Amino acid sequence: MKFTRIAATGLAAAGLVAGGAVLASPASADTASTSPNGAYWPVLRQGQTSENVRALQWFLSCEGYEQPAPSHYGPKTTANVHAFQLRFLTWGRDGNVGAYTWRALLGDIPSTGYGQRGDCVKGLQVLLNKWRYNDDLPISGYHGSRTKAKLVRFQGAHGLPANGVVDLRTYQKLIATPAGR
Known part of the structure; x- marks a missing residue:
C-alpha cells in the first residue's frame, strides 16, 4: 500500500477519534464533506x-x-x-x-505534471475546463503548454501558488469550487 x-x-481514523465519534455501518459511509484539516x-x-x-x-x-x-x-x-x-x-x-x-x-495520483500523459491528466483537464476562460482544453490526456497555462491561471485566481504543479490543495480547489468562479 x-x-x-x-x-x-x-x-x-484520527479524525474520528479526535471528534469523539464512534461510527458503525451504515452510518460510517463516506459522506463527510470536510476532511480533518477542514477542507x-x-x-x-x-x-x-x-x-x-x-x-x-x-x-x-x-x-x-x-x-x-x-x-x-x-x-x-x-x-x-x-x-x-x-x-x-x-x-x-x-x-x-x-x-x-x-x-x-x-493524495497519491501519479504525476500530472508538464509533459505527462494518461487518464490522470484527462481528469485534470476535465476539472480545468470547468473554468471556461474562453479556451476549453481538448481531453487529450497530454499535459502540454495549454494545460499548464490554464492550470497556472486557475491557481493564481484561487490563491494557490501559480507554479503549474498539481498538488492536493489544487485538486481540492478544482473540485470544490463551483464552475465559473
Whole structure:
C-alpha cells in the first residue's frame, strides 16, 4: 500500500477519534464533506452527473479501475469506488465519494505534471475546463503548454501558488469550487 494512502487512512481514523465519534455501518459511509484539516470536498453518489463525476471516473481509470465512457455515476462507477475504498480505506466503504475517498484517491495520483500523459491528466483537464476562460482544453490526456497555462491561471485566481504543479490543495480547489468562479 502506498505511504500517502496509509497516511490518509490514518488521518481518517484520527479524525474520528479526535471528534469523539464512534461510527458503525451504515452510518460510517463516506459522506463527510470536510476532511480533518477542514477542507471542503463535495460528496458524489450514484445517479449524479457533473464534471466532478467525469473527473472522478478518469482518476479511477488512472488507478486501474477501468470505466466506460465517463459522465454518469452509475453502477460501474459505484462498484469501482467501492473496490478502491476496500483497498485503501478502513471505513466508509460504501461507493460514495466524500472527503476521505477524495483524499485517498488524489493524495497519491501519479504525476500530472508538464509533459505527462494518461487518464490522470484527462481528469485534470476535465476539472480545468470547468473554468471556461474562453479556451476549453481538448481531453487529450497530454499535459502540454495549454494545460499548464490554464492550470497556472486557475491557481493564481484561487490563491494557490501559480507554479503549474498539481498538488492536493489544487485538486481540492478544482473540485470544490463551483464552475465559473
